[in-house]
Amino acid sequence: MDELDLLKKDWNKDDNKYPKLTYNEIYKMILKKSSSIVKWIFIISLLEFAFWTLISFLLKGTKSMEHYDQLDNDPIFISLVVIGYGILAFFFYMFFRNYRRISTTDSAKVLMENILKTRKTVKQYVAFNLIYLVITTFFALYISLNRNEVILDQIEKAAANGEAFKFYAIFIILVVLFLAIAIGILLLFYWVVYGILLKRLNRNYKELKKLEI
Amino acid sequence: MNKELEHNFVELLEKHQNIVHKVCRLYTNNYDAHNDLFQEITIQLWKAYPKFRGDAKFSTWMYRVGLNTAITLYRKSKRTINTQDFNGVEFKIKTEDYDDTEEEQLKILYKAVHQLNDIEKALVFLYLEDKDYREISETLGISEVNARVKMNRIKTKLKTILNP
Numbered sequence: 001m002d003e004l005d006l007l008k009k010d011w012n013k014d015d016n017k018y019p020k021l022t023y024n025e026i027y028k029m030i031l032k033k034s035s036s037i038v039k040w041i042f043i044i045s046l047l048e049f050a051f052w053t054l055i056s057f058l059l060k061g062t063k064s065m066e067h068y069d070q071l072d073n074d075p076i077f078i079s080l081v082v083i084g085y086g087i088l089a090f091f092f093y094m095f096f097r098n099y100r101r102i103s104t105t106d107s108a109k110v111l112m113e114n115i116l117k118t119r120k121t122v123k124q125y126v127a128f129n130l131i132y133l134v135i136t137t138f139f140a141l142y143i144s145l146n147r148n149e150v151i152l153d154q155i156e157k158a159a160a161n162g163e164a165f166k167f168y169a170i171f172i173i174l175v176v177l178f179l180a181i182a183i184g185i186l187l188l189f190y191w192v193v194y195g196i197l198l199k200r201l202n203r204n205y206k207e208l209k210k211l212e213i
Numbered sequence: 214m215n216k217e218l219e220h221n222f223v224e225l226l227e228k229h230q231n232i233v234h235k236v237c238r239l240y241t242n243n244y245d246a247h248n249d250l251f252q253e254i255t256i257q258l259w260k261a262y263p264k265f266r267g268d269a270k271f272s273t274w275m276y277r278v279g280l281n282t283a284i285t286l287y288r289k290s291k292r293t294i295n296t297q298d299f300n301g302v303e304f305k306i307k308t309e310d311y312d313d314t315e316e317e318q319l320k321i322l323y324k325a326v327h328q329l330n331d332i333e334k335a336l337v338f339l340y341l342e343d344k345d346y347r348e349i350s351e352t353l354g355i356s357e358v359n360a361r362v363k364m365n366r367i368k369t370k371l372k373t374i375l376n377p
Contacts, residue, residue: 003371004340006315007322011235011341018234021251026230027223029252030259036286104257104278104286105264108335109354111281197288200331204284207332211359 037197038102038115044193045095045122049088052129056084076139084132091125112205119198126190130183141175222262225271226255232272233258235342236279239334242327246289254282277352280338284331318375325374333367340364 033039098118104111144151145168158167226233233254237247258278265274326337332353339349346364350357 002368003322003375004337004368006318007326008341008343010319012343015231018231018238021227021230023223023227026226026255027219029255030219030223032252032256034253034256034260035288036253036257036282037288038286040288103264104261104281105274106281107277107352107354108281108284108332111285111354115285200288201285204331207330208353208355211332211355211363 037201040197041115041119042099044197045099045118048122048126049092049095052126053088080132080136080139087128088125091121091128095121095125109205109208112201112208115201116198116205119194126186130186133182134179137175137179141172145171218263222259226258229272229275232275232342233279236283236338239326239338240283240287240331249289250283250287253287254279257282257286273348276339276342276344280335280352284335321375322371325371328374329367329370333363333370336360336364336367 095118098114098121102111102114102118106114145155146152155164155167158164233251234247236254237250241247241250258275261274261278265271326334329337335353336349339352344352346357346360349364350360353360355363
């Protein structure tokens with residue numbers, strides 16, 4: 001006899017070997033909160049959206065940005081802001097659409113794909129934000145070097161000492177370093193959080209995909 | 214959600230709870246983990262219940278949600294990670310029904326099944342529950358042919374574990 005058939009014989013033999021929960025015990029269970037990965041992905045994703053929206057507000061509120069008030073009428077700056085909000089709305093919509101598609105009554109493969117798709121939306125949004133951060137920083141850097149009076153003063157002083165190049169170099173290196181550290185911390189955070197959360201799902205999804213070959 | 218829906222659901226689940234226990238038996242190896250997974254599957258079943266239509270059998274619908282929770286959604290809680298002890302869950306197996314060798318073989322078999330990966334366990338589970346390859350393929354989202362091929366591989370794998 002086949003090994004599995006032997007197991008099957010035993011498997012269906014005696015249903016009384018399992019614990020028997022009462023009506024009340026089951027009722028209590030449905031009142032409890034889920035700790036599924038979908039719930040965690042949802043919470044973390046919302047936090048990510050909140051984080052990036054907050055960051056953009058905070059940046060706008062800082063003193064150093066007051067120098068750029070004059071930029072409010074700058075067409076490039078305005079279009080960057082409009083594009084930023086438009087894209088936030090787009091990603092937010094996509095995220096909810098994908099999230100609502102996650103259903104435990106789908107096949108295992110479709111369920112996993114929908115979860116990964118929801119994740120991907122947030123991932124793309126974060127990638128967009130990082131690129132956006134780099135672009136706006138360089139844009140701000142360019143504006144500072146050309147229009148900010150305090151900095152222009154310093155450039156003049158540096159130029160008088162023949163250190164204009166050094167001044168530019170230090171300024172740019174500091175900005176690049178700041179960006180690298182910020183992006184590095186974020187990527188590390190991602191790697192840890194999603195690494196833990198999605199390890200099992202990714203492994204099982206790969207296993208299912210492997211069967212298709 | 215309304216009381217009647219709650220009542221219907223709890224009553225149905227109470228009646229069919231063995232399906233959930235069986236999923237937990239394959240995917241966990243101690244009492245705490247068993248209860249933990251049972252609870253998560255119950256919550257997921259409840260969340261999906263409003264969309265449950267009578268056109269599918271309640272039990273068939275349970276297989277899907279139960280396995281999906283075990284394979285995809287469930288996060289092992291901290292207290293259940295370190296235990297590898299399969300005998301932790303005390304199932305009252307009636308030993309007098311078996312002769313010694315068969316009982317011994319079953320023990321090794323259950324242990325071997327526990328060594329399979331999550332997807333293989335799902336296939337074994339549905340097979341043990343007497344589901345045909347069409348249903349297995351639909352539940353997992355793979356083709357019927359692939360389900361068959363995979364099942365044969367699992368059988369060989371188990372054979373090797375049993376007769377090294």
